[in-house]
Amino acid sequence: MCGIVGLVGEIVVSDLIEGLEKLEYRGYDSAGVAFLRDSSLCVEKNKGRVASLKEKLSELLNERITLGIAHTRWATHGEPNDINAHPHTDCQSKLCVVHNGIIENFKELKKRLEEVGHRFGSDTDTEVIPHLIEEYYTTDLVEAVRKAVKLLEGSFAIAVIHVDHPDIIVGTRKGSPLILTVGNGVAGIASDVTPLLKYSKDMVFLEDGDIFCVSKGGFEVFDVVGRKKERKPTHIDWTYETAQKSGYKHYMLKEIFEEPSCVAATLSGRIKSAKVHLPEIEELQDLLASSKTLKVVACGTSSYAALSFKYFLENLSDVCVDVEVSSEFRYKRPNFDENTVLVAVSQSGETADTLESVRLAKSKGAKVLAITNVVGSTLMRESDHTLLLNAGPEISVAATKSYVTQLVLLYLLGLKIVELRDQWNERCTKLIDSLLRLPEVLDATLSRTEHIKEVALKYKDFQHFMYIGRGLGYPTALEGALKLKEISYIHATAYPAGELKHGPIALLGPEFPVFAIAPFDALYAKMKNNMIECKARKAKLVVLTSDDCEDVREIADDVLSVNSFSEQLYPVLMAPVIQLFAYYIADALGHDPDKPKNLAKSVTVE
Numbered sequence: 001m002c003g004i005v006g007l008v009g010e011i012v013v014s015d016l017i018e019g020l021e022k023l024e025y026r027g028y029d030s031a032g033v034a035f036l037r038d039s040s041l042c043v044e045k046n047k048g049r050v051a052s053l054k055e056k057l058s059e060l061l062n063e064r065i066t067l068g069i070a071h072t073r074w075a076t077h078g079e080p081n082d083i084n085a086h087p088h089t090d091c092q093s094k095l096c097v098v099h100n101g102i103i104e105n106f107k108e109l110k111k112r113l114e115e116v117g118h119r120f121g122s123d124t125d126t127e128v129i130p131h132l133i134e135e136y137y138t139t140d141l142v143e144a145v146r147k148a149v150k151l152l153e154g155s156f157a158i159a160v161i162h163v164d165h166p167d168i169i170v171g172t173r174k175g176s177p178l179i180l181t182v183g184n185g186v187a188g189i190a191s192d193v194t195p196l197l198k199y200s201k202d203m204v205f206l207e208d209g210d211i212f213c214v215s216k217g218g219f220e221v222f223d224v225v226g227r228k229k230e231r232k233p234t235h236i237d238w239t240y241e242t243a244q245k246s247g248y249k250h251y252m253l254k255e256i257f258e259e260p261s262c263v264a265a266t267l268s269g270r271i272k273s274a275k276v277h278l279p280e281i282e283e284l285q286d287l288l289a290s291s292k293t294l295k296v297v298a299c300g301t302s303s304y305a306a307l308s309f310k311y312f313l314e315n316l317s318d319v320c321v322d323v324e325v326s327s328e329f330r331y332k333r334p335n336f337d338e339n340t341v342l343v344a345v346s347q348s349g350e351t352a353d354t355l356e357s358v359r360l361a362k363s364k365g366a367k368v369l370a371i372t373n374v375v376g377s378t379l380m381r382e383s384d385h386t387l388l389l390n391a392g393p394e395i396s397v398a399a400t401k402s403y404v405t406q407l408v409l410l411y412l413l414g415l416k417i418v419e420l421r422d423q424w425n426e427r428c429t430k431l432i433d434s435l436l437r438l439p440e441v442l443d444a445t446l447s448r449t450e451h452i453k454e455v456a457l458k459y460k461d462f463q464h465f466m467y468i469g470r471g472l473g474y475p476t477a478l479e480g481a482l483k484l485k486e487i488s489y490i491h492a493t494a495y496p497a498g499e500l501k502h503g504p505i506a507l508l509g510p511e512f513p514v515f516a517i518a519p520f521d522a523l524y525a526k527m528k529n530n531m532i533e534c535k536a537r538k539a540k541l542v543v544l545t546s547d548d549c550e551d552v553r554e555i556a557d558d559v560l561s562v563n564s565f566s567e568q569l570y571p572v573l574m575a576p577v578i579q580l581f582a583y584y585i586a587d588a589l590g591h592d593p594d595k596p597k598n599l600a601k602s603v604t605v606e
């Protein structure tokens with residue numbers, strides 16, 4: 001996965017760099033820019049992060065230009081080095097291309113192009129694109145791109161500039177996101193909205209097959225046979241400021257601290273007269289009221305939010321919630337039909353396996369409800385209905401505020417389903433009250449950050465960690481282990497506590513600490529037995545509990561605690577604790593938690 005940005009209008013070189021900085025979460029093994037200067041193409045690129053490209057361009061950063069494209073890469077074809085970095089040019093260095101995605105038939109295309117005299121310099125799949133466009137180019141760049149695109153197989157978002165056309169960017173998309181905006185004196189395209197918010201909040205979400213031509217005054221969209229297409233902008237409420245670090249050392253830390261306000265935004269307008277108000281799913285009401293089973297697909301952290309939803313809803317109603325990771329679901333025999341509702345949970349709305357699961361479900365007539373954070377994402381566009389997280393842009397690769405808001409939104413959905421099935425009771429009314437208090441109680445959790453940091457630092461040198469939990473504590477344990485391993489690179493595994501003695505307990509000892517999710521809830525007594533078993537193996541024990549738990553200090557080496565609250569809502573209250581614990585360890589070990597190695601924010605390939 002890669003990030004691309006293109007700007008045309010009254011800009012300077014550093015505007016392109018700033019745009020890339022916003023997209024670095026999408027890939028950061030090499031970066032490059034191309035812009036027109038004195039009617040010639042200027043290309044700079046290098047292995048490594050955007051910061052080194054910025055340094056290389058330091059003399060030119062304030063240079064006025066009218067047009068440029070830029071790229072931050074996550075290598076798929078060709079190792080990350082200066083040559084394979086984008087942009088790529090044609091034989092005559094007259095046109096330049098940035099690309100996100102994979103050209104599956106690049107070998108055949110390259111062979112054909114070489115046979116007719118094109119010379120290639122890199123090992124990338126991307127380089128066939130500028131050469132193909134060169135092959136078709138006479139005077140009309142849109143026409144040349146259109147003809148070239150017809151031959152490409154795979155997924156792509158592409159932006160092209162040409163020395164003969166100093167005021168337009170042309171490009172296309174299929175399977176990879178691309179957004180376009182025309183602002184005041186500047187128009188742009190990018191892989192997500194964050195680099196564009198500075199210019200306008202009205203975004204055009206391009207669709208598969210769209211071929212665009214954008215200038216500072218406007219844009220046109222065509223289909224692959226050259227017919228004009230109407231594309232209307234969508235207004236985005238996100239502000240440019242929310243996409244900045246605002247004084248925090250990392251986006252991850254900032255995004256954890258945004259959780260109370262994000263939860264308030266997720267709840268906003270969705271609780272009325274002590275009932276859940278979700279007009280977006282009105283058409284699904286009959287199915288949600290009658291289906292025996294609800295299917296849920298997601299990946300990674302989103303799948304742990306989905307698992308919490310399963311525990312939550314099955315506890316309150318008679319519906320069976322079937323949660324599967326999308327990469328498994330999409331290859332299974334579909335045992336559902338038009339009476340099924342599939343809930344697809346994805347922060348980015350661009351995760352390839354989740355999108356394929358949605359397509360499979362739709363092909364069998366199922367109704368798809370998307371839970372996403374990104375307006376205009378592919379998931380939103382392909383689903384029948386969408387509930388938006390309203391968490392604002394999440395830049396850090398590690399999901400934090402999106403996880404917390406997914407939990408809250410899924411709980412709201414759960415309560416709605418309980419109501420539709422006539423299973424509402426006093427507990428549900430109490431939960432509504434607790435949900436409304438969440439922002440304030442989350443603030444209280446965050447006020448304990450110093451203590452969480454202190455405890456985290458004591459454990460930074462361990463090589464392994466075992467997370468355990470029961471009931472709703474189990475998905476929290478899974479998420480805790482994922483957060484720790486993905487940003488600190490410490491091996492962490494998670495089990496339902498009752499499974500320990502079926503194998504994993506053999507691992508425990510002084511070198512293998514345990515992180516127990518053990519609020520003082522209905523399962524605490526069982527958890528206590530498991531924690532005693534761990535201590536008997538001389539494992540160090542960190543316990544994440546609630547303030548009303550009095551005896552835990554007798555067993556634990558370290559205690560982290562949250563306010564006593566509704567049992568079902570502990571996953572939300574405890575999320576910042578497991579996130580901060582992982583964050584401070586990663587930071588102390590010198591790792592950049594915003595850009596963990598080998599990971600990218602949206603997994604748009606299988």
Ligand code: F6R
Binds near residue numbers: 303
């Ligand atoms: C972990 C993380 C990933 C994502 C997963 C799904 O911190 O961010 O595990 O949760 O890649 O991404 P979305 O939710 O965008 O589909």
